[in-house]
Amino acid sequence: MxxxxxxxxxxxxxxxxxxxxxxxxxxxxxxxxxxxxxxxxxxxxxxxxxxxxxxxxxxxxxxxxxxxxxxxxxxxxxxxRPTSTHLDAAQLPNVPLPPADGPDTDDLHQLYRAINCLSDVDKAFVLLYLEERTYEEMADILGITQNNVRVKMHRVQEKLRQLLTQPA
Incomplete structure (x- = not known):
């Protein structure tokens, strides 16, 4: 190697x-x-x-x-891929859980659940937005125009608002 x-x-x-x-x-x-x-x-x-x-x-x-x-x-x-069958917690041996990736609050879990409902491309927009990338950088990364970024960002934000305000 x-x-x-x-x-x-x-x-x-x-x-x-x-x-x-x-x-x-x-x-x-x-x-x-x-x-x-x-x-x-x-x-x-x-x-x-x-x-x-x-x-x-x-x-x-x-x-x-x-x-x-x-x-x-x-x-x-x-x-x-075909889905695999998962065992429930009672069937598993007592194995320590891996450490979390970071702070896990209810709000953060709720946000990730909402983001997970988005399309692959919409997820990319959210990631870049959360990374505080400019529209110019987003356009460059995604290979689209800045105008298209603005329109898509508005739509993605609306989708997230709807998902986050829906009762669980």
Whole structure:
């Protein structure tokens, strides 16, 4: 196995929270999130030698493109797989639970449940919005116009409002 160049390791360390947020948005299960994270890192590693920095495009834009493409492809593959039968908690041995990804409040769980009801593309908009990306950056990452970003963001926000105000 090849050793990673130092600049790639620095990049990975710096942008790990961003990559983990993409995983959290597209995977409910912790094991699936870890698998997706590994797949994103693998794809970044393979694409790294071909990455050409440009002064008009941020590195994070390239990372988002790779991460979102991998996440959406992974989600599509997972939805095509047959579902497995899960054991209920009484059938499982007493195994310690993995640590949480971060603060888990009821509001945060409710937000993630609502986001999970959105389409793959809409989830990408929410992620970029929560990352406080500008419409210009969103347009660049998603390959659409800024006007289209504005329209889609408005629609996604309306969908989330409706989902969050519906009784559970």
């Amino acid at each position: 090849l050793a990673a160049p130092p600049d790639f390791l620095v990049l990975l360390n710096e942008y790990q929270p961003l990559l983990r947020r993409v995983c959290r948005l597209y995977c409910v299960d912790a094991d699936d999130r870890q698998d997706l994270y590994q797949e994103i890192v693998t794809q970044l590693w393979q694409a790294w030698p071909r990455y050409q920095p440009r002064p008009d495009v941020k590195l994070s834009t390239w990372l988002y493109r790779v991460a979102l493409n991998v996440a959406i492809s992974d989600l599509r593959q997972r939805t095509r």
